[in-house]
Structures are given as structure tokens and as C-alpha cells.
Amino acid sequence: MDVVVLTDKRYLGPSLGHGDPMEGYIDNLLTEDRLVMEALETCGLTVDRRAWCDTRMDWSLTKSALFRTTWDYFDRWDAFSPWLHRVQGQTRLFNAAPIVHWNLDKHYLQDLEQQGVKVVPTAFIRRQSFLPLFELMAQRGWSDVVIKPAIAGAAVDTYRVTRAGEVVTLSPEPPSTGDSESLWDALLAKQDMLVQPFLPHVIESGEKSLIWIDGEVTHGVLKRAKSGDFRVQDDHGGTVAPLSVTQTDKDLTQDIMTKCLQHCASQGWEAPLYARVDLMRNEESEWLVSELEMVEPELWFRFHPEAAQTLAQAIKARLATSA
Structure with missing residues (x-):
């Protein structure tokens, strides 16, 4: 096996009745995982999809595992943390295990700030x-x-x-x-x-998310909170739409990722394969990093399927260099 796409066991064959409020949410994440798997197969790689907590899985039998929809890790931290420590010695992880350990805890914002990244004051x-x-x-x-x-x-x-x-x-x-x-x-x-x-502009301007894959800013989305709320996540009624990515957006994202890569290199870590840069505007109209997700970020391939192909080609290239 070349790649195992990692998910949450709740998303393996979910059974929802028509009209269930989670139906659209589940459909979207299944679409995202399908696009990634199809792209990997198009690149000639063998692919499977498994829950990270699958006790039957021998992780040494796959060349790599790709974090995608493992969105229960923070609810099951006591199980996830030892699993991560164990599996990192059995197969190659994307992103690499040291980056995952670092990025799981939002204290990473301090390291980014020390590299010169403008982050939301924290x-x-x-x-x-x-x-x-x-x-x-x-x-x-x-x-x-x-x-x-x-x-x-x-x-x-x-x-x-x-x-x-x-x-x-x-x-x-x-x-x-x-x-x-x-x-x-x-x-x-x-x-x-x-x-x-609290940055009031998130109500007016929303939150930008720029997707970075193997050195390229592939696409972006704009997330907005529902009326009366401040949380932009669709879990809480927020909306997401494709973003017309400007050159300014690309330049800012590349600058942030360059500084992130410098930190990773200083630690001796493998460069990340993918990242999502979340940006909020302050009262001076500066875009600040609210989060930089490099574990299992939603990457909205359904809005830009070509990016799934970019990801798959990058994985194939990295596996080839380690063969």
C-alpha cells in the first residue's frame, strides 16, 4: 500500500436519514476524501482509507499515511497522542510527525511570531x-x-x-x-x-483561508459567521465560499509559509506538504494569522479539485525520493 488516507471512524460508511442536519456536512467531507483518493490513484498510487484508531491495521504495511478527516483527535487525546507516537515509527506520515506534534498545540503561534509572522495577539x-x-x-x-x-x-x-x-x-x-x-x-x-x-472585522469581512500545497498557493475560501455569531465554522452555521485569490493574498501566504519553513528547518524537520493559513483583519486593516493548520485542515478541494491533484503529485514525488 502506498497511501492510507486517515479519517475519523464516524466517517466510515456513515448512515444518515434524509433531512438530517449533518447530511450536508458528511457529504462534503466524503467528497473531499474521495477527490484526494481519486487523485492519488490517478498518479498510480495504491490507496486505502482507514480510521486512525483502527486496531486491526498494521501501519508498517503502508508506505505512508495522510491526515485528512481525523476530526475527533481532540476529543480522544488520551488515545490519539500515544497512537501518534507509536505509528510515527512504523510508517511515513504527511505531514511529518514532528510538525503534527508541534502544530496540534496552538502555542505554535508563539514560534511563528518569533519568526516575524504577524499573528492575532494571544x-x-x-x-x-x-x-x-x-x-x-x-x-x-x-x-x-x-x-x-x-x-x-x-x-x-x-x-x-x-x-x-x-x-x-x-x-x-x-x-x-x-x-x-x-x-x-x-x-x-x-x-x-x-x-x-475579538477582532470586529471578522463579522464584516469574514476569515480568509489560503491553501498552500508543496510550495504553491493553490486556492482560497472566505468563511463568514451566521448572523448573531462570531464563529465562522460551518459546524456552527457559518458559510464558506470560494475566494478570488489576489497576488497580494499569494504573496502574504508565501511570506508566512517561508517563515514557517524556516522554523521547521531550524528544528531539523521535514518541510510540510500542506498547510492552511487562516487570516483575520485587525482595526488597522492588517491581515493577521489566527491559525496555521498543518495537521488535518479542511482544504476545500470541492471548490478546487485541481489542488487534490497537486497534493497527490507531491506525495508521489516524496515517496519516490525515499524509496
Whole structure:
């Protein structure tokens, strides 16, 4: 086997009734994986699709494994982390295991900033620090913030907290009752957290995502939140549409990725094969990196199928050099 496309076991033969609210979501991710597999097969590679947690799989029997829709890793971290450490010694991973380990934790934003990448200002708070949220906001001069876990995806445990005098607004409403400080304490008790100033332009301009594959900016999308929300993910009612990528977009993305590659090289890591650069605009109209996803980012091949072919050709080339 040349390539195993990695997924979440929930996405192997999912059975949904017509009209199920998850139907479109599942259809999209299955389409994305199909496009990748077809592109790999077109390149003459043998391909399979498996759940990362498949206990029957002997990973030494495949030349490589490609992270795609492994979107349960943060819910199953206690299983995923040891699996990753074990499998990295049995087959080649795309992206490479050191990059995956680094990029799983959003502390990577600090490394990017040290390389000169402009990122959304971020306070990193270690688990069980029990630093009062409003005290931190006052220290930073922030009255409107987004809080999120250091290891997570799909806006899980992500909230907007706004303070105007004695009036505090929390969005979305948390599953359990309590004020924002109680929520903050509960989240911080179980995981490292990030605090970032809320950037109002995300409501007006949305979030840009530029797709980078093996040195090329192939395409992009524009994500917008639904009315009354700030989360742009389609999991939460957001919308996504193809982006007309400008030369400015390409130049900015290439500059960010050049600095990312410099960091990877300084660590002795293999260069990433793919990345998604998420950008938000600040009040000075600068585009800042909100996230740089290099583990299992949604790459929206359904909007630009040619990019799946670019990815497949790059995988074939890398496998050839290691043969």
C-alpha cells in the first residue's frame, strides 16, 4: 500500500436519514476524501482509507499515511497522542510527525511570531493557573475577547466574552449555567487556554483561508459567521465560499509559509506538504494569522479539485525520493 488516507471512524460508511442536519456536512467531507483518493490513484498510487484508531491495521504495511478527516483527535487525546507516537515509527506520515506534534498545540503561534509572522495577539494561560479572566483582560487592555483551548478544533469550548462596565456578555451560551468567570475556571481546570482580543472585522469581512500545497498557493475560501455569531465554522452555521485569490493574498501566504519553513528547518524537520493559513483583519486593516493548520485542515478541494491533484503529485514525488 502506498497511501492510507486517515479519517475519523464516524466517517466510515456513515448512515444518515434524509433531512438530517449533518447530511450536508458528511457529504462534503466524503467528497473531499474521495477527490484526494481519486487523485492519488490517478498518479498510480495504491490507496486505502482507514480510521486512525483502527486496531486491526498494521501501519508498517503502508508506505505512508495522510491526515485528512481525523476530526475527533481532540476529543480522544488520551488515545490519539500515544497512537501518534507509536505509528510515527512504523510508517511515513504527511505531514511529518514532528510538525503534527508541534502544530496540534496552538502555542505554535508563539514560534511563528518569533519568526516575524504577524499573528492575532494571544495570551497563553497554562492549565490550572487560575488567573481570573477579567484580571487578565484588564492587564492587556482588552474588553472584548475570545477564549479557546490550546488543543482543539471546530471552535470547541470557544467563547466570546465582552465586558462593558459591570455588564458582561457571554456568547454562545455555555451548556451549564454560571457566569463567565465560572466558565473560565472550569475550562482552565482541564486544559491550557488562549485569550485573544475579538477582532470586529471578522463579522464584516469574514476569515480568509489560503491553501498552500508543496510550495504553491493553490486556492482560497472566505468563511463568514451566521448572523448573531462570531464563529465562522460551518459546524456552527457559518458559510464558506470560494475566494478570488489576489497576488497580494499569494504573496502574504508565501511570506508566512517561508517563515514557517524556516522554523521547521531550524528544528531539523521535514518541510510540510500542506498547510492552511487562516487570516483575520485587525482595526488597522492588517491581515493577521489566527491559525496555521498543518495537521488535518479542511482544504476545500470541492471548490478546487485541481489542488487534490497537486497534493497527490507531491506525495508521489516524496515517496519516490525515499524509496
